[in-house]
Amino acid sequence: MSTFNVRILQLRGSSFQIGLQTGVELKNTGILHVLNSITKQEIDYLSMKSIYTSFAPHLLEELEGLAEGLGISSKRAAALLSGYDVPKTEAMGCSTLMTSDYYVRNYDFSPDFYDGIFSCVQSDTALASAGYNLQVLGRHDGVNEKGLSMGLHFVSHQGYRKGVSPWAAIRMVLETCSSVEEAVTMLKEIPHSACYNFSLGDCDGKMAKVEAIPERVTVRSGEYFLSCVNHFQEDQMTSNNRPSIEGSIQRNKHLLSLKGKRWSHDQMFHHFKSEESPIFFTDYEQLFGTLHTFSYSYRDSRILTGIAGGRDILDVNFQDWVNGKDILEERLSGFIK
Template identity: 35%
Template sequence: MLVVRIVELQGNNFAFGLQQSEEIIHTHLIKQHGFLKNLSAHSNVKKAKALLQVHSPNILEELGGLAKGLDMELGTIIRLYSGYDVDFPTMGCTAYINNDYYVRNYDFSPELYDARLVFSNPINGYASVGFSQQVIGRLDGMNEKGLVVGLHFVNNEHKGEGFLATTIVRILLEQCCSIKEAIELISTIPHGFCYNYSITDLSGEGVVVEATPEKQVVHFNNPLICTNHFEAEVLQRKNREDVQGSIKRKEYLGSILTEKISPITAYQHFNDGNSPLFFKYYKEYFGTLHTVVYLPKELSVIIGVGENCKPIKLSLRKYLDGTNNLPKVIKGRINQKV
């Protein structure tokens, strides 16, 4: 059984950090400290702090709240949670964007998964809903302006000194109201690894930003399919040696999405445990943990945890209006493939 907690954050970012420090202490997140220490052993804290002051003072303030609540040095918290100059295992993700919605599977290990869906409404930034990673980061999400962003791992061998994609997704959601703003901002942030970022907004347009530490290439398409490899000729040498699985997922999606299908039908294609888009290699860091459909025009989200999960629909708009009764958790079933 996989249990995803629903977290609500409102107010200033220091308060976000304090609230989440309590969550870390009392949940499985505290067990991740040893793992995070190993991954961030060589991180340049001074440089990370200086870059956050430029690119996201909100995140720096939130890290201050975490430090206070956990009774730890700010430098240690920046090293563990900022996502700057940090190693990270491989992961997989598949996304599809059309005029009406953005649907995606996130594939990784439950042991390193935050298992948190966060509704946040900061004083200085756009409100959003999204799945967290390393507490302050986001795997995917949608903000109050209808901007949706998700990450897709490509390669961790071509590394630079920069931020994890999870931190970058969080920055984009909090600061950008459109594809145009997201493309402009993402080009100014130092990237640590090779990732694709799939993005849409109220326009229904789809865009993939293929990003390496040295260069970003932008592709527009509608509809748009994004998996875990670069397609730009100038970046293909940055791909992993074997990208056939990523290519096959993209080809499969292209074959079934020849006709207009509803968000629920798309959800079912992604969440079906027997689908070529759904994976069960959890011990190998490649098992599907959540399926999510973001609906920018109505600011709602359809969610399933694990496989063949009855979808749950939640509203960011109602959350902001104070009329949404959010559940405490979403539960689902995962089965390791033998």
């Protein structure tokens, strides 16, 4: 059993300042060495810049701040952290359940490829957001100040091409879109690099599972209950699934079995986080162990989140944070078996 920690960063100001502060915090940390080993030394900087200018120009400013904070060039920061033209990564597992009242999900992978950062950011040119970092700039999952919640779900590398990673797409959506409808519109326009599902929910009770491949995007909506895992379900998309999706199918069956229980936000969060749950995994050496549980209640703007093996739970009214009330906690601690 090994100790497992996640740092909580709270950053407000210009996007450049947010990037600068993040870079200073992360300089010489282990995650940068990991990213150095799995990303390209150079990418097509002008193509990346053109896409980000169209969808989220404030993230270009943040990249400039990151470069300065880390003491590297803008082009190196773009290759290392932008989430554009990233080499194929190993499979990730994620299970999400959405209702008209809340959004809750588990993220499953390996702690060796995990940023270990939960960030609350409030830029003066974008919507405030909170979520778990991936490749520093991107997000595994999160929520914004309008109550839009979102997460990624790896499906396959079928048709893989140079484009925007799903974790960068999440950041773009959360900090520029106010609703599921707006998010779906943007996800149809972003040039995706691989096959991913995106789970979406908003404070109006709308929810959607977006199935995205580099060539097209399809959308499945729900009225008051919707699940999302790691395989496509729309007929025109299923040919892009991996050969073996039995595990994903079983997780989805379990999520669907919860439909009649009508559990509260707290109950569902603790079910996902429990090590006894059918959707909590400990296969960390096979890159399939639960690392964090993230959830958001639309009724009271409440984030509940915790990490594997941790007793401490971060319980935050995100609207209070947006209004200036800082989080007292500085980290979450847990254990990996």
